[in-house]
Amino acid sequence: MKTMDQPEAKELLTINEKLNQIQDLDSLLDHILFESRRFTKADAGSIFLIKNNVLEFSYVQNDTQAKVDPLNNKNIYSYFTVPIDASSLCGYVALTGEALMVDNVYQLSEGVPYSFNPQFDNFSKYRTGSVLTIPLVTRINQIIGVIQIINKKNDQQQTLPFNEDDKCYVSFFANNATIAIERARMTRQLVLRMTKMAELRDPKETWTHANRVGAYAIEIYNRWACKKGIPEEEIKRLKDNLRIAAMLHDVGKVAVSDLILKKTSPLTEKEFTEMKKHTQWGAALFADSLSDTDQLSALIAKTHHEKWDGTGYPENLKATEIPLAGRIVALADV
Amino acid sequence: MKTMDQPEAKELLTINEKLNQIQDLDSLLDHILFESRRFTKADAGSIFLIKNNVLEFSYVQNDTQAKVDPLNNKNIYSYFTVPIDASSLCGYVALTGEALMVDNVYQLSEGVPYSFNPQFDNFSKYRTGSVLTIPLVTRINQIIGVIQIINKKNDQQQTLPFNEDDKCYVSFFANNATIAIERARMTRQLVLRMTKMAELRDPKETWTHANRVGAYAIEIYNRWACKKGIPEEEIKRLKDNLRIAAMLHDVGKVAVSDLILKKTSPLTEKEFTEMKKHTQWGAALFADSLSDTDQLSALIAKTHHEKWDGTGYPENLKATEIPLAGRIVALADV
16 A cells, blocks of 8 residues: 555545534534535535425535625525425435436436426526535435535536546545534434423423523523623534533423422422422433533533522522523523 | 545545444444554554543454464453553553654653553563554544554564554544444433433332343343344344343333332232333333334333233233334343
8 A cells, every 4th residue: 555645635634634623513514515515626515404304405505606696695595495306316315315426407318217406596597517416324324414516617617527536525525414413413312302201200391391491591691692702612612502401401300209290289398398309310310421511411400490699499509609501591491 | 636536545435435334333443443554554453442531442453463362362452451641652642632653662762751551562472663542532522542553564574663644544543433432422321311310210220220131131132043043243233222222111111100100019900000101101202213223212112011921011912913122121121
């Protein structure tokens, strides 16, 4: 084997390392689409993710469009979903799990099992020519979406067909995208499971309620952080964790007796003492982990019933003794 | 940018794709170590994972040793753990998170902050020369282990120092390993959380009990499958899922009233009817997911109280009407 001095291999490794440092899913998929287009010199591209059995436009980049109408670049695409069938190239790739390379979408060969959907071109006045579409396939062979890049350009801005090498590159980046999406989904699954277990005990603790508390919490944090001038990077990082941790604020209730949880009349003092323990039980559930999200989850579970005037529980903390995240979720939990 | 006809970049992409098709964690880490060594022409290598604040030997490959004593190759290493400190190269890399390249471990420069631990060489009679050690760092900057490759060889079997290109290659493979380990840990975390929530309700439902049922279940399945001549690949694939799903067989109990769960006298008929529902509640917890593990978890939760003679619950299934996985966990749940 030769030593590695080929610029392509080196660049690939460098980009891979750079991508691995991006935590935020949206920003990562944006970078992946950008690098896929840069490596293949593609004018445009999108990532579609499967949701409720259709493909949803999730990320889109279009250099030509961006020049014509910088503001509308994203918006014109955001209304479309695509069925998973042979009526579009994306749909066909999502259906079959096979990569597809088409030199000119307006001159498809006779008898090919897929067709080009001109809806987007008609709407956007963009002219699609060559297209490379790669499925996003997980390690357990689930197809979760597709990445599509459009119009390979030479230096004279003429449209060229994509080639096998382009396919290798985009497949590599597609894999990177798949891993990131899977990771985000596993986290979501964990939250969903814990919430569902809590809901089995107390039908008031629904996924919808948890979702709402999560959404309110990041909204409240966002306003606070903007006013305080917290750097955007830090806001972004905390928001992700805060949303998840806020959703799990009440999971400790799983340990409270149903006599107390489901009682409709006022609780006796002894019952209330028992009820208050859900804050500590919740914290205990996350005690085994050192991840940022879990530590924040433990903190919020423990402190979201403290009150500014010190009359809360479990530790009667006062004012700024209460961690910020606990104060935020106390407000968000309505 | 040039078109991609460099063999290294292409080979890297091919290997990356191959690695992505391996599901089993052990087999994947084994392949990653092998490819890291092949790309860098290293005679030996190991992967260490951090567990309870020490580094544990997890995977080891040694061509020279394998020739001398094929049977003992793995065993001589399996007793060692290494502290996370400067007393060894691995320990130092795990401590600092920085990659480390050493040309000759017996001739370290004066004043370097790390040292070489000759314990393994002394024990194994193997002579370590050049060493490249790369940390396994997650996207959220947790160090979870190290990959170490030893003695770069030329075609005449002389030992050479590693170089910067080797570092790029091994870093790339290390990243692949990190992702796989993280994924496995997230799954473990999900099981742990669900078990802990169940334990909060019913102290008999401990992680230890769940672990035992998981271990018994795969042991029983293994014997059955070997007798039936099931292909090894299929056994391996099912075992992983079965262990996890078996561990979660009783999580539906979270929905049973504590008056019933904690009652020490015999249950009334009405109470028992309520208790039986934990099988269906358990199944419902996994109903949202299409993953193989979750589908198996739902099946086991639902059928692990059925009995061969049809006197079980919830559906009074008989004999082979009961899914195999349900029958296995019924036996394993002791």
